[in-house]
Amino acid sequence: MKKLLIFLCCCLPITSFCQDSYTLKFLPQLQESQWFNASNQTDAKVSVGLPVFSSVSMYIYNTGFSYHDVFHRVDNNTMGVDLGKLIDKLDSKNFLAFGASVSLFSFNYASHGFSAGLSINDKLDFQFAYPNDFFKLLWYGNGHYIGQTLNIGNFGINATYYREYALHLSKRFGNLTIGLSPKMLFGKTNINSKTTSIQLYTDPSYYQLTATANMNVQMSGIPDSNDKKDGYFGADYIMNNKNKGYAIDLGAKYEITPKLSLSAGINDLGYINWTSNIHNYTAGPAAFTFDGFHAESFFQGNTDIVSSQNLTDSLKKLIKFAENNSSYATTLPYNFFTTVNYNTKHNLFGLQLSGTRFNDQIIYAGTLCYQLKLGNHFTGALSYTAKSTSTFNVGGAVILQFLNMQWYVATDNWWAAVTPLDSKNMNLRMGMNLVFGKNIKEEDKEEHFDGASKKDKFW
Amino acid sequence: MKRIYYFILVTSVLGISCIKKSDFAFNNLKIDNWTPDWAFPLLNAQLTLKNLVKSNNVVTEDSTGLYSLHYDGKLFSAKASDYIFIPNQSYSSGPISLHTPLSIPSFTGTVSDSFSNHFSYTDTSGAQLEHIKIKAGTLNFHLASTYRQNISLQLSFPNIINTSGSALNINANISYPSSTSDVSIDLSNYTIDLTNGNTTRNYMAYKINYVINGSGQSINSSTDSLSAAIDLTNIKYSFIDGTLGHYSIPIPHDTINVAVFNNTLTAQIYLKNPKLHLAFANSLGLGVSAQFDSLYGLTNHGVYVNMNISPISVAGATSIGSTDTSNYTVDSTNSTIQNIFNPAPNQVIYVGHIDINPGGGMPYNFITDQSTISLSADAELPAWFKIIEFSLQDTLKMSLPKDTNILQKAEFKMLVNNAFPVYASIQLYFADSAYNILDSLITPTNNLIPQAPVNSSGVVNGSTLATSDFIYDHDRYHIMASKVRYGFIRGNLKSSGTNSVQIHSSDNINIKLGFRFMLNVSTSL
Numbered sequence: 001m002k003k004l005l006i007f008l009c010c011c012l013p014i015t016s017f018c019q020d021s022y023t024l025k026f027l028p029q030l031q032e033s034q035w036f037n038a039s040n041q042t043d044a045k046v047s048v049g050l051p052v053f054s055s056v057s058m059y060i061y062n063t064g065f066s067y068h069d070v071f072h073r074v075d076n077n078t079m080g081v082d083l084g085k086l087i088d089k090l091d092s093k094n095f096l097a098f099g100a101s102v103s104l105f106s107f108n109y110a111s112h113g114f115s116a117g118l119s120i121n122d123k124l125d126f127q128f129a130y131p132n133d134f135f136k137l138l139w140y141g142n143g144h145y146i147g148q149t150l151n152i153g154n155f156g157i158n159a160t161y162y163r164e165y166a167l168h169l170s171k172r173f174g175n176l177t178i179g180l181s182p183k184m185l186f187g188k189t190n191i192n193s194k195t196t197s198i199q200l201y202t203d204p205s206y207y208q209l210t211a212t213a214n215m216n217v218q219m220s221g222i223p224d225s226n227d228k229k230d231g232y233f234g235a236d237y238i239m240n241n242k243n244k245g246y247a248i249d250l251g252a253k254y255e256i257t258p259k260l261s262l263s264a265g266i267n268d269l270g271y272i273n274w275t276s277n278i279h280n281y282t283a284g285p286a287a288f289t290f291d292g293f294h295a296e297s298f299f300q301g302n303t304d305i306v307s308s309q310n311l312t313d314s315l316k317k318l319i320k321f322a323e324n325n326s327s328y329a330t331t332l333p334y335n336f337f338t339t340v341n342y343n344t345k346h347n348l349f350g351l352q353l354s355g356t357r358f359n360d361q362i363i364y365a366g367t368l369c370y371q372l373k374l375g376n377h378f379t380g381a382l383s384y385t386a387k388s389t390s391t392f393n394v395g396g397a398v399i400l401q402f403l404n405m406q407w408y409v410a411t412d413n414w415w416a417a418v419t420p421l422d423s424k425n426m427n428l429r430m431g432m433n434l435v436f437g438k439n440i441k442e443e444d445k446e447e448h449f450d451g452a453s454k455k456d457k458f459w
Numbered sequence: 460m461k462r463i464y465y466f467i468l469v470t471s472v473l474g475i476s477c478i479k480k481s482d483f484a485f486n487n488l489k490i491d492n493w494t495p496d497w498a499f500p501l502l503n504a505q506l507t508l509k510n511l512v513k514s515n516n517v518v519t520e521d522s523t524g525l526y527s528l529h530y531d532g533k534l535f536s537a538k539a540s541d542y543i544f545i546p547n548q549s550y551s552s553g554p555i556s557l558h559t560p561l562s563i564p565s566f567t568g569t570v571s572d573s574f575s576n577h578f579s580y581t582d583t584s585g586a587q588l589e590h591i592k593i594k595a596g597t598l599n600f601h602l603a604s605t606y607r608q609n610i611s612l613q614l615s616f617p618n619i620i621n622t623s624g625s626a627l628n629i630n631a632n633i634s635y636p637s638s639t640s641d642v643s644i645d646l647s648n649y650t651i652d653l654t655n656g657n658t659t660r661n662y663m664a665y666k667i668n669y670v671i672n673g674s675g676q677s678i679n680s681s682t683d684s685l686s687a688a689i690d691l692t693n694i695k696y697s698f699i700d701g702t703l704g705h706y707s708i709p710i711p712h713d714t715i716n717v718a719v720f721n722n723t724l725t726a727q728i729y730l731k732n733p734k735l736h737l738a739f740a741n742s743l744g745l746g747v748s749a750q751f752d753s754l755y756g757l758t759n760h761g762v763y764v765n766m767n768i769s770p771i772s773v774a775g776a777t778s779i780g781s782t783d784t785s786n787y788t789v790d791s792t793n794s795t796i797q798n799i800f801n802p803a804p805n806q807v808i809y810v811g812h813i814d815i816n817p818g819g820g821m822p823y824n825f826i827t828d829q830s831t832i833s834l835s836a837d838a839e840l841p842a843w844f845k846i847i848e849f850s851l852q853d854t855l856k857m858s859l860p861k862d863t864n865i866l867q868k869a870e871f872k873m874l875v876n877n878a879f880p881v882y883a884s885i886q887l888y889f890a891d892s893a894y895n896i897l898d899s900l901i902t903p904t905n906n907l908i909p910q911a912p913v914n915s916s917g918v919v920n921g922s923t924l925a926t927s928d929f930i931y932d933h934d935r936y937h938i939m940a941s942k943v944r945y946g947f948i949r950g951n952l953k954s955s956g957t958n959s960v961q962i963h964s965s966d967n968i969n970i971k972l973g974f975r976f977m978l979n980v981s982t983s984l
Binding site for chain 1 (some may be wrong): 487488494497499501502504505510978
C-alpha cells in the first residue's frame with residue numbers, strides 16, 4: 001500500500017492536462033502542433049505518423065496538492081502529516097485528472113500556404129473531482145462547522161475514452177491563415193457524474209445532523225452482468241461506433257509584420273452522444289435528519305433503539321439509486337487560446353493566453369516560450385506557464401530531425417522533473433514523424449513586408 | 460546554447476536524484492495538529508409516564524386522563540390439605556361376649572354370634588364430618604380372644620364403600636392356642652359416610668360376625684370374650700365435607716421491597732387517595748377471615764409507618780372445583796394507608812393468618828386435596844401527589860479510564876422541555892476511596908429538569924425549556940481521573956406549585972441530548 005502511495009505521489013507531476021499542450025502550440029514544425037492550433041502549418045511538405053510511434057502523450061494534473069503539501073520531512077527517520085495545511089490550500093472543489101492519447105495514424109500535406117491532414121487518435125481523459133469540505137470534515141470534524149453546511153459528497157468522476165477521426169485543414173489568405181479541424185468521434189466508455197451532491201449540516205441546537213443527497217451518474221460502455229451475458233466486450237467494445245460525436249477546432253493567424261504574428265483559436269468544440277450500454281444511476285434529491293436515538297421504549301427494556309440498524313436503513317433510503325438507460329450527451333473539455341509570436345532568424349519569442357474548461361471551471365493559463373533553432377536538425381524550446389491553479393511550470397521541447405525522421409519530446413512542466421515532490425502536474429508528449437520535402441510557403445515566393453527577408457523567417 | 464541544454468539535462472537528473480528515501484519514511488509517520496472536533500445528537504425522546512415506568516407495571520388512565528400506577532403481586536397462597544388433616548383414629552370395641560350363655564367343660568361344637576356398634580370420628584378442631592373420600596390410608600385391625608377355641612370373624616363397615624359400591628369387610632381367624640389376629644387394609648379409594656343415613660355426623664357404624672369352633676377345651680361365656688381394636692392411620696383425603704371445625708392458616712411473615720425508594724435519602728410524599736386492592740381466590744368450600752397481624756412500612760432509616768386493616772371476611776367456593784374471588788379495597792376510609800408514603804418506605808412488611816369458620820356454628824364446609832386460598836395485592840398509586848421532600852442517592856463503584864491525552868474535551872448539551880408537574884436537579888459526584896468528593900459532572904446549579912407551570916388543580920398548563928451544557932476538559936479530568944473510586948448520583952425531585960399535582964396522559968418530557976468531543980490524535984504511527 002505504501003509503495004502504491006509512493007508511486008501515485010511520484011506520478012503526480014510526471015505525466016498535462018486535458019490533452020492541452022501549451023508549449024506544443026509554439027512548435028508548428030510538428031504536424032501534432034496543428035492538433036492544438038488549427039492555423040499552424042508544418043515545415044515539411046508531407047508528414048506521416050505511424051501508429052503509436054508518432055505521438056504518445058500522457059498527463060496528470062492535480063489542482064489540490066503536491067506530495068510535499070501532504071507529507072513533510074521531520075527528520076531523517078520521520079515523516080510528518082499535517083492535513084490542516086493541505087486543507088488550507090485546497091479550493092472548495094479540486095480535481096485530479098490524468099489521461100493519455102495515442103495516435104493510430106496521421107498524415108499531413110502542406111504546400112503553398114495550404115495544409116491538409118488526417119489524424120486518428122485514441123484518447124482517454126479521467127477527471128476526479130474532490131471537495132475540500134470532505135477533508136475538512138475528516139480532519140477537523142463537524143464540530144468546527146456547527147451551523148454551517150459542508151459539501152462533503154460532491155465528488156465527481158468524468159472519464160471518457162473515445163476515438164477521434166480528425167481532418168486538419170489550413171489555408172493562408174494573404175496575411176491571414178485560417179484553420180479548421182472537423183472531427184468525428186466514436187465514444188467507447190464514459191462515466192459522467194452529472195450531479196453529485198451530499199451536504200451535511202450540523203444544527204447548533206443539539207448537533208442534529210441533516211444530510212441531503214442528489215446524485216446523477218451516467219455511464220456508457222461499462223457492461224454490467226447482463227451485458228456480459230449478452231457477450232458484449234472485446235471486439236464489440238473496441239469497434240463500437242454507436243456513440244457518435246462531432247467536434248471542431250478553429251484557428252486563425254494574422255501576420256502583423258513578418259516577425260510579429262497574432263493567432264487565436266478554439267479546440268474541441270463538440271460533443272459525444274452516448275447511446276450504447278447505458279446505465280444511469282440517480283438518487284434524490286432526498287434529505288435525512290438524524291436527531292438522536294428515540295428512546296421512548298428504552299425503559300420498557302427495548303435496547304433496539306440504540307442499534308445502528310434504523311440509522312443504516314435511513315441512510316440507505318437517502319442514497320437509494322434508481323437506474324435508467326436513457327441516452328445522454330457529454331461535451332468535450334474545450335479550450336481557447338490566443339498567441340503572439342515574434343520571430344527572428346533563429347529565435348522565437350511567444351506569449352500565449354489560454355483557457356480550458358475543466359469540469360465546470362475554466363482554468364486560465366499564461367505561457368511564455370522561447371524557441372531556438374540550430375540548423376535544420378535541432379530545435380529546442382523553453383516555456384514558462386502560470387496557471388490559475390499552478391503558478392510555476394517550466395517546460396520545454398526538443399525536436400531532432402534527420403533522415404526524414406522527426407523525433408520530438410515536449411512537456412509543459414519540465415521543472416516537475418527537478419522537484420517532483422513539490423509539483424502538481426506534468427505532461428509529456430513524444431513521438432516520431434516521417435517527414436518528406438519542404439513546405440513552400442507563400443511568403444517564400446513573395447515578399448509581403450518591406451525590410452523583412454525570408455531568411456529571417458523562422459517558418 | 461548547448462550549455463543551456465546540458466544545464467536542463469543535468470538539473471533534471473539531479474532533481475530526481477534529490478528525492479530522498481527519508482521522503483518516504485512511512486514507518487515512522489507523525490500526524491501533526493490533528494484535533495478533530497465531533498458533534499452529534501445522542502438522544503431525542505418524548506416521554507410520558509407510561510414510557511418511564513417499567514413494562515411490568517401497569518399504568519391506567521381514568522376518564523380525566525389521570526394516570527395511576529399499579530404494582531401487583533401474589534402475597535400468599537396455601538393449600539388446604541397442608542393445614543387441614545385427618546388425624547389418626549383409634550377405636551376399640553370393648554369385650555364382646557356371646558349373647559347366649561354357654562359353659563361346657565370340653566367344647567367341640569360350633570357356635571355363631573354377631574355384634575353391632577359404631578365408632579365416632581374425633582379431632583381437636585371440633586370437626587363434624589359427613590364424608591371422607593380417602594386418597595391413601597390404612598386400617599389396622601387387631602382381634603384378641605380369651606376363648607380357648609378357634610375363631611372365625613368378619614368385621615363389616617357398611618358405610619365404608621369402595622368405588623364398586625361394596626362395603627368394607629375384614630376377615631380374621633384365630634386358631635387356638637393363638638389368641639390374636641392382625642389384619643391391615645389399604646383404604647385407598649374408599650369413601651367413609653359418617654352421616655348414618657343423613658341423620659348425624661362423625662358416625663362410623665360397624666358389625667362383627669363370628670363363629671366359635673370348639674377345640675375340646677372348656678368354654679365359658681361369662682368369662683371368655685373377643686375384643687376388636689381398629690386404627691385408621693395416615694389418612695389422606697381427596698375430599699371431605701361437613702363442618703371442618705376451626706383452623707388457622709398462617710400468612711407468613713414477608714417483605715415487599717419498594718425498589719424505587721431503596722436509595723432514598725429523604726422522602727416525604729403526600730399521595731392522594733392511594734389504594735390497596737386485595738383479592739382472595741378461595742376454592743375451599745368454606746368462609747374464612749383474613750387478618751393482618753402486622754402491616755407496616757419501614758424506611759431505610761428504620762422509621763415505621765403502621766397501616767392498620769380490619770379483619771377481612773372471605774367467602775368460600777360454592778361447588779367443588781369452583782373458586783370464589785373476594786375483593787377488598789384498603790383505602791383511607793378503612794385504614795391509615797394514606798400515610799404509607801410519609802415517609803416513603805423502601806420495605807412493606809406483613810404477617811397474618813386466615814381463620815377457618817371464624818364465626819362458629821355448624822356451617823356446611825367442603826374441601827378437596829386441591830383446594831387453595833390465595834391472596835394477591837394491587838397497589839394503586841394515583842399520580843396525584845405532592846412531593847414535600849424527595850432526595851435519592853446512589854453510590855457506584857467507579858474507575859475512570861486512564862488518561863490518554865486523546866480526549867481533550869467532552870461536552871454534553873441537554874435540552875429538556877418539561878411538561879410534567881415535577882422538576883428535578885441531578886448531579887454526579889466523583890469521590891475518592893475515602894468517599895471525599897473530588898469533582899462533579901454537572902456544572903449548572905439550576906434544575907436540569909425545569910419546573911413546568913401548573914394550574915390550581917395541579918395540572919400542567921404549559922412547558923418549560925432548560926438548556927444545560929456539561930463541559931469537561933482534559934485538565935479537570937487529568938487531576939481527578941486516577942483518584943476516582945466512587946460516584947454518587949444525587950437527585951432532588953419536587954412537585955410544581957404549592958398544591959398536589961396530577962400527572963395526566965398528556966404530560967410529557969422531551970429530552971434532547973447532544974454530545975461533542977474534541978480529540979488530540981496527533982501522534983506517531
